[in-house]
Amino acid sequence: MENSSVLLSHKLFSFTHLFVLMNLPSNSLDYLKKRIVEFITERDWDQFHSCKNLAISIMLEAAELLELFQWTDPPLRDVKKDLKQNISDELADLAIYVIRFANKLEIDLGAQIIAKIKENEKKYPIPESIGRADKYHEYFIRNRRSQSEERKKGV
Secondary structure, three states: OOOHHHHHHHHHHHHHHHHHHHHHOOOHHHHHHHHHHHHHHOOOOOOOHHHHHHHHHHHHHHHHHHHHHOOOOEEEHHHHHHHHHHHHHHHHHHHHHHHHHEEEEEEEEHHHHHHHHHHHHHHHHHHHHOOOOOOOOHHHHHHHHHHHHHHHOOO
């Protein structure tokens, strides 16, 4: 009887949140956050989601993604054909833990991503970074060298 009342309360929880979930696009970050919270709440797993455990889980899932490429470097067409589903599964696991971690710490992940893109736009200006995989500090080193060389020529 106790199990059926717990199950019933979880079903009621799901039903009460159905309206909220129905009014959000299924791929929106808000919808995903709400759906993840619903999934976790239904299973009473919040107790296991400490910052440490979530950070470890993110790293473990990233390692599982990396493992798909261990000892191989397949061309993109083969990755799309042979590994796409496994990669999709691992990326979804990663996204769930990242969204959960951000939500747990009340981080607006969407706003933080936009802020990070703006920061990276400053670090990686188009003229210096287009077509290059250098780390951002390399641009400044290269610029300083060229400025130094220009000063020597001008002296």
